Amino acid sequence: MVNYRKYISSVAVLASGFFLAQSTVSTVLYSQAYDNQRSTLNLPSPITSVAEKTILSAKELVDIxxxxxxxxxVLKNASWGFVVYDPKTKKVISSYNENTPLVPASTTKLLTTETALNILGENYRWMTQLEYSGTIDENGILxxxxxxxxxxxxxxxxxKAGAWSYRDIISDFMSGLSREGIxxxxxxxxIQTALFKGNIAVLPENVVWLENNNYYLPVGTTREINPANEKLIVKKSGFASDKKYFYVSPYVKQMVYAEKYDGDGSLTTKLPDAPAYLANTLRTTLVKSGIGVSGKVTPKMTDAAPESRKLVAAYKSPTLGDIVFYTNQHSDNSLAEALLKTVGFQKMGDQTSESGRMVVTxxxxDESxxxxxLNYMDGSGLSRSNNVTxxxxxxxxxxxxxEKYYKTYFTSLPVGGQSGTLKRxxxxxxxxxxxxxxxxxxKVKTLAGYLKTNSxxxxxxxxxxxxxSGSVDMVKKRMEKILEPALDL
Known part of the structure; x- marks a missing residue:
């Protein structure tokens, strides 16, 4: 219970309209003033006068x-939880339902990106190389x-994150071929990559419906270069064993029909080989430039005993630190899912979502x-089966x-009023x-991170x-209202 200061008159106490409230937060003086017409967002006004602000601590204001x-x-029928914590004293300052598992949405990326930084290192880069086998004769024929x-x-x-466009990569590869005299x-x-094996992908039980009766694959579940553009066409009413379901690939321009329907809301299919788009674009550019290619673009698994090859050109991705920054700033789902699969491959030699989830958990x-x-179902937070307290x-x-990479991790987070998904x-x-x-x-809105207080x-x-209930803007305003007094802690 808050102790009234001796300077507050009984009139001021009555005017404040406080009453004792019990909840999972500390018992505090509770304001009955509730002005639902204060703004177009119907934001409640628990603190009604300057005098009240002067007699209550920041913690008491948070609790109120x-x-x-x-x-x-907006929130009375919702499931929600909150906690603000002091890392110096290792104490909870204020909380509500802090032990309740809730759907975290894209705050799931906090776990995914940190795991990637921990396992791969912030300076990790991906390599894409152009090589050739065989010999080049005096006429420049390979x-x-x-x-x-x-x-x-x-x-x-x-x-993204400073990555080159396909055009720039192809241009660099063409320059390499010119240097070789091809x-x-x-x-x-x-197309050869050890990471993209002939995996089977299972659609999630809780599909994400968007518009036009289309089910868009959770990003990262395909092996295409840009999996965010892959979609699966199905009936909005759900799966049925007598229907055909298929992937439509904008890059390889083909449909891939499902091979198996499990009857429980999921189906399996082999996914297109990758990265077909880059290879096909390279072939098209070569031909247009007068460099004939007699053969075709074809995928091939990594050979146990590969033929001798020579490096023509190599493209390095941005650093993992740069990619994590972009992922968290823009809440990029495809990058998050790709990071999940990369850590799976690094630890288990198998780039599947299942392996990635196992590595993350x-x-x-290991980090206690x-x-x-916790229910960690994907790297991006699209799945409603994700849960965390x-x-x-x-x-x-x-x-x-x-952690040594804390600065990189911290700076990847959006900044209130200034950057990324917190700019507004x-x-x-x-x-x-x-x-x-x-x-x-x-109907899910979440926020997790750090506060820099006024002190x-x-x-x-x-x-x-x-x-x-209500709009997401209403929820965002209430989140701001809860957190604002914490800045004075």
């Missing part, structure tokens, strides 16, 4: 706002094959992550403050002081809201 939100029309050797670069050709290719262009266990309530997120983020939140109070990953699904302290917080 949390208590107020319990009866707020009697052999060109090899496009990839390593699963998630940014290849996307212009004027004609008497052979094939072979094993890493979290609070696994109670607010307290687990906060303790995880706190533990990272001692905390435009006033909290501008430049909130560093956090956002998450958004239908210079760093606090860690998690705020997740599931199944709210």
């Amino acid at each position: 706002n949390v208590n107020t939100m319990m009866t707020d029309p 009697n052999g094959n060109l090899y496009l050797v990839g390593s699963g670069d998630p940014s290849l050709g996307t212009n 004027k004609k290719v008497n052979g094939d262009i072979i 094993n890493h979290l266990k 992550f609070d696994m109670i309530g 607010p307290i687990s997120q906060v303790k995880f983020l706190t533990s990272l403050m001692d 939140m905390f435009i006033g109070t909290g501008n430049g002081q909130v560093f956090a990953k956002t998450g958004t699904l239908n 210079g302290k760093t606090l860690v917080f998690s705020l997740m809201v599931n199944n709210y």
